[in-house]
Amino acid sequence: MSLDAASCYRAYQARDARFDGRFFVGVTSTGIYCRPVCTARLPKPKHCRFFPSAAAAEAAGFRPCLLCRPESAPGLSTVRSGQRLVEAAVRLMGEGCLEDGGIEGLCARLGVTARHLRRVFKSRFGISPVAFAQTQRLLLAKKLLTETSLPVTDVAFASGFSSLRRFNALFASRYRMPPTRLRASAAGESPATDAPGLELGYRPPYDLAGLLAFLGARAVDGVEAVEGGIYRRTVRLSRHGADHAGWIAVGQAAGKNALRVTVSAGLMPVLPPVLARVSHLFDLDCDPWAIADGLAGLAAGHEGVRLPGAMDGFEVAVRAILGQQVTVAAARTLARRFAAAFGEPLDTPFRALTTVFPAPERVAALSLDAIASLGVIAGRARAILALARAVRDGELVLSPAAAPETSLEALRALPGIGEWTAQYIAMRALGWPDAFPHTDHGVKKALGEADAKRALQRAEVWRPWRAYAVMHLWRTL
Structure with a gap:
């Protein structure tokens, strides 16, 4: 990554939050490196070196600033x-x-x-x-x-x-x-607790209210809940053959461009992947102005809209199948029944959180009749079983680390998964910013198009950010 020292210094001088996480500043007179938003006294240009990452600054011998705390800088997502x-x-x-x-x-x-x-x-x-x-x-x-x-x-x-x-x-x-x-x-700054809270940064603007509204409308009772500006949910992750279960709570950090994430003690052995999934769910690596520039005016006045991700790609995929050709409310009801019937109970401090969504291995072992008994039509029950077995056997990976083209091809090959379902899963589970469910009724309605192919053609102008375009189109309904 090539960095122009003069341009970087101007951004540093302005404390411009749009450049937070894009580069770091090593100050030779102190041996410390900072974020470009650091409020410490501005050093002279001759004392500044610029690095594309915190790791590069540390490799050059600089140590992190205790004021701006480089560990809290947002990441940077891209599609190149x-x-x-x-x-x-x-x-x-x-x-x-x-x-x-x-x-x-x-x-x-x-x-x-x-x-x-x-x-x-x-x-x-x-x-x-x-x-x-x-x-x-x-x-x-x-x-x-x-x-903590x-x-x-x-x-x-x-x-x-x-x-x-x-x-x-x-x-x-x-x-x-x-x-x-x-x-x-840091003594005295963090209260003693079994559920430590951490801050994860983002680049403003950030429409947290809109993202919470999206998640809240689709929340699966027992698994997740949105109350008072806080998102909570149960989580299970496996590591080295052991399952770790617990809960998280996410809300705005007071006075900062950051979210505060509380993680229960049961998830501490898998804390890095938990935080990585929270970052994906809340799209914290997004560069909102770069995306707004690519949406040709569609985002004007709403640059903070984010793309909701997933804590569990398999869960989102199952819920997408359950939501085929039904309303959001109906899909939520089916997902609640599914989690209650096949998930695992979990003790939490919250009445709304009682259940962990079933793992692919558990679902793959179910019978068609067991799923259909919840009111799920046979075709969708077969699709869920095929999905669970593909994920269990490693034939399908549903995470942002997967190659989107490969995963989309594998999804389309499964029975009962059409283009809408595949693209929706790509949007959320894969975090693919160019996914576009062109057959979606809401997308066509927002575009004033009855023909899905015509909607797809019109979306070409929004590449490679078509998934964000979908969020803006849904916002207008």
Whole structure:
């Protein structure tokens, strides 16, 4: 990534939030690196070096600013092929793929050579994949030390380190202080709790109210709820053959361009993937102005609209099948029945959260009659079974790290999944920004078109952001 020093300095001087996460500023006179929105005293241009990532700044010997906290900077999502590969790699790292299988295992999941991955990583972040992952673990640890009261040992393991000794040594080497000193400096700022809260940044504008309204209208009773500006849901993730279940709560962080995410104790062993999925669900890596520019006026006045993602791609896919040719309310009723019948009970502090949505393995073992007994027509029951078996067997991957074209092809090959269902799943489960369900009734109505092919032709002007165009079209109904 090429950075023009003069342009970067002007953005830094203006504290322009649109550039937050796009670059980082290393100050040679202090040895500290900052976000471009940092409110500390502005250094002279001759003392500034600019880096495409926090990892690149740390590799150059700079340590993170304690004021602007680079670990809270938003990420950056894109659709260019090389950058899409990097984004997929980063997501898989967040899921623990690098720790589980090393660089070769990561590359096997991505279908590329290690040499190619290193090349595109160097181009985007100025650093190798392994060094990038190491910095991400350290920055998450720094966030946990600053924003929670978790014991240092728990911080180390929650951040992805397999050894407390390794964590202590690397933290002291990189940040020139032991973890306990940073924890002491933050003492009193975070209340003791079994459910620590963390902040995840975004680039403004951000229409959180609109996103919560979308999620709330589709919330599956027992699994998720939206109340008082807070989104809550149950979560289950598997790691190394063990299931970890718990709950999360997400709302606006007071006075900041960030969401506050509360995570229950049961999910701490899988904290990095939980946070990665929250980021996907709430589209926190979005660059709203770049997307608005690409929508040719469709987003004017509503640049903060986001693309709702998913905490669980399989769950969204099942709900999409249940929602075929029925109203949102009817789809929600069927999803509630499905979760109540086949999900697992979970104790939480919230009356609205009682159930974990069933895993693909559980659904794949069901009979057609068991699903149909809930009021699901036979064709859709067969589609759900085929979907569950494809996901269980690894023939279909429903996450933003998957190649969208490959996943779309696999979805279309399943019985009972047509273009609308495939494109909707691509929008939400895959996070594919160019997905476009052109046969959707609401899309055609908003465009004033009766013909789906004509709607598809008109959407060409919005490439590669057609999924965002869908959200704006639905907003106008």
